[in-house]
Amino acid sequence: MEFLLSAVVLGLGYTAMGLGIFISLRIFNLPDITTDGSFTLGAAVTAAVLLHGMSWPAALILSIAAGSLSGTASGLIHTRLGIHPLLAGILVMTALYSVNLMIMGRSNLALVEVRTLAGPTAATETMTWLLLMGAFAAMMTLLLWWLLKTDFGIAMRATGNSEIMVRANGVNTGAMKTTGLALANACTAISGFLICQFQQFADINMGIGIVIFGLGSVIMGEALAHLVGLRSLLARLVFVGVGCMLFRLIIGWALLAGIHPNGLKALIAALVLAVAALPLVGKKYL
């Protein structure tokens, strides 16, 4: 029961990051590795800000700002310098490692005796976090849905879909992609903000492999939405969150079943591969 609860709480906390991956991967067709760095960035900024005695809204705003900056950097490197988006992401992610260390001052910051989103760290219950994470996930899903339905959002969706067409209709696709990556990494930083407070520490390595987890969650959520016949934009966004929770559950279950923690990343990679390959394999052999 405890394991189920914590998987759901973490899944909801990672939903913002999943939505970020949805933006970069599904809207713009750019697998954005910046995510690994901007997730840690959100956590690092949050921990540093809270330990400086500032409140969580300040931490939230600064995390969002830092996240958008890192996305903007990747976007500009890709669109203005013509660097492949994967390489642009790796470059920014690598640089962010140093940035994060500088922000934290060392490789690990524990949140002791500070007030987080859920109140004083000494007395926080998982149930409080369930509500908070749920509220954040729901709000962000609805906000992104609203955005994607606006005129700006239509232009955004069309950019990843038919670049020639949107340019002919007056959209600067370079600026649009950069904006999109800024938005995606702001979402990811919000997850860093949440997860850091929930686990009460920030660690320089906490973002490693997050992008794979996000990709897997988005693809799994989409497969699931497809399976139950839901195709609308809102349903697709809601199922990003479902995918995140399901992914955490599978990992939690694997750990519970006695898999060695060292094998966890291999398990995640195998899982993402399975989910990504399933549609094609299913079509060919079933």
Place this chain on the structure above:
Amino acid sequence: MNVLLELRQLSRWFHRHEPAAVLAVNQVHLQLADGDFAVVVGPNGSGKTTLLNLIAGTLFPDQGSVLVDGLDITHWPDYRRSRLMARIFQDPMHGTAPELTVLDNFRLSFLRPKPKLLRWGTGLAFRKQVYDYIKELGMGLERYLDKEVRLLSGGQRQAIALLMATFNPPRLLLMDEPTAALDPRTSETVMQLADQLIQRHHLSCLMVTHNLKHALQYGNRLLVMGNGSIVADYPASPKKTLTLSDLQQYFY
């Protein structure tokens, strides 16, 4: 004559500083009157599509300038020129966003000259406007408003692209072999639709085509290109008496 589009000594090289240099468009001078529908023909490699791309802003000239309504737009990128012109592509996939609904596609083309803001614009009023516009043409496409465009056939997509281009009428319509990817029958339907829309909105249009029959049948001016230059220019009345064999001589 009220000049809409003017090309002044326009030149464009490809691979300019290499042995394989090609002068794709060579010192082209052209004036297109407001309300004219000019058709451009010529053999492959004669520079038709390059000329169209120089006007659309997907390519920039090495020399010369492009003016619309007397405004020098030579250095405007394509997405800025969309304020003045709409484009129809040879590949029906290029004129629409396949995974967006027909309605969302119309919204984008409606906003072609305007900024895309943070507001919902596809409400009931807009929907009705699009529905009525499509329905008037009697092709039955208004049923597909909520369908993703990728689910439509090539001919339907090209018809939708034409309707989108004229829904918020541009100053200039550029068509690059609009029927080349379609079967003969659909090709006729789409061309008739294009002509009907151009006449109804009194649009100025420049169309590149390889279909000489269409070149004779449509438009009020015919330009023939060869080796990067305009080698013949038939205004409305000489164009009327032009025959297929007259045109074919330019291809041998």
